[in-house]
Every structure is written in C-alpha cells, then in structure tokens.
Amino acid sequence: MATQGNTTLHKGIPQIGDAFVVIVKTEWNAHIVDKLEDGAIKVLSQQGARYQTLVVPGAVEIAFAVKAFAQKSAQKADAFITLGTVIKGDTPHFDYVCKAVTEGNTALNLTLDVPVIFGVLTVNDEEQAIERIGGAQGHKGEEAAITALKMIALNQSIQ
Template sequence: MASKGNKTLHKGIPKLKDAFIIIVKTAWNSHIADKLEEGATTLLHQQNIECKTLIVPGAVEIPFAIKAYTESRLQKADAFIALGAIIRGDTPHFDYVCKSVTDGILSLNMILDVPSIFGVLTVNDEQQALERIGGIHGNKGEEAAITAIKMIALNRKLKK
C-alpha cells in the first residue's frame, strides 16, 4: 500500500549546479503521464534544474530510449526519470510490461554511470493512478524529481 506522500523525501533537497535531467515518458496513458511530467518539471524548474522530455510509445520502450540517449552525442544527462502509467487489465499483459520496464530500469542502474529513476505507476485501476498524480498520494512525478536530485548529489559526492 502506498503512503499518503513521502513527507521526509521533501526535506533536505540539495541545491545542484549545472544539473541536466532527461525525462522519458510514455504516450500510452498520456493523461496520467502528462501529470507526472508536470509534477516533475515544476519541481525541477523550482530548483533551477534544466530538463528535457523524450516521449516513447509505451513503458517497455523507456529503457531503450534512456540507453540510446546515453550513446548519443547529445548533452550528457546527470540522471534520467522514467514516467508513465501501467494499468492492470484483464490479461497477463500488465505483468509482462511491469516486469520488463522494472528489469530494464534496474539494468540501466547497474551499467550506466548516472541514475535512472523509476517513476512509472503500476496500478490496478485508473482511480489509483489519479490518486498518485496530485491526489491523496501526492504527485509521484514530483517525488521522482526529488529522488533524481538526491541521487545526482550522491553520485557527484561519490565521484569526488
């Protein structure tokens, strides 16, 4: 069961200089992914952190987009945030998609030198998603942005 927002996460957000974050969000369930992105980008802009969004068709494509971006000659990202919503249906497809994107993000965190933050909702129904994009459980996009900031600060500290 999700908590009603992680109040301790909002404490002690480090101030970063010259940070750049790539958000990778899904077009699938865009009405939810857009609200996650809004929460993330609002917080990042408040922290004076530059960000850019890439849009992929669905959640399974998120890890590919992150890896492809790291291999491009585009501006180096300090972190990636994966955003989307996977809503359970009547078939096992939900389980396969959830496992694929979860394993993909985990794999990226093991091989890349910057963090990939898991901000993909995996919910039983649309109501649960709505509760996590500004409802009783806060905005999980905002929480993903805070997590990215804290992980960038940790990564920079460890690389010194």
C-alpha cells in the same frame, strides 16, 4: 508506491544549478503521464535544473530511449527520470509489461554511471493513478524529480 511512503523526501532538496535531467515518458495514458511530467518539471525548475523530455510509445520502450540517449547524445545527462502509467487489465499483459519495465530500469541503474529514477505507476485502476498525481498518495512525478536531484548530489559526492 502503495502508500504515501517517504514523508521526509521533500526535506533537504539539493539545488544543483548545472544539473541536466532527461525525462523519458510514455504516450500511453497521456492524461496521467503528462501530469507526472508536470510535477517533475515543477520541482526541477524550482531547483534550477535543466531538463529535456523524450517521448516513447509505451513503457517497454523506455529503457531503449534511456540507453540510446546515454550512449549517443552529445549532451550528458546527470540523471534520467522514467515516467509512465501501466494500468492492470483483464490479461497477464500487465504483469509482463511491469516486469519488463522494472527489470529494464534496474539494468540501466547497474550499467550507466548516472541514476535512472523509476517513476512508472503500476496500478490496478485509473483511480489509483489519479491518487498519485496530486491526490491522496501525493505526487509521484514531483517525488521522482526530488529523488533524481538527491541521487545527482549523491553521485557527485562520490566522484
């Protein structure tokens, strides 16, 4: 997510009226994460998808919440969107958290039968995060929701 990236992402967004997406977001850096969530909800709502948000304390706990919902909830999700913001500090903690979150998301994508979209910002400073919630780098919450809808459509076409 270092650049504006996929300039065609906003084209051909599928409208899947019966789609149900679970957003898992962190409490850390809520002033940024809440804006990521707002962007995701905006896109999901525009496309007629239903959603539910789960809140976890930090980014490392995201994978647990996704797995627990997938295994225990009576409601089956068509996709999960993970949202958080990890801002680099002065210690290697940033590296460990980013690695754990990335590996957790990847493991879920390899084990669940629905997509898990990575919408966690991993940035050097708060300014970079702000650029990604509607600034120069686009809106990564909106992009995560678009990606979820496209992956739901792909998954449904394969089944």
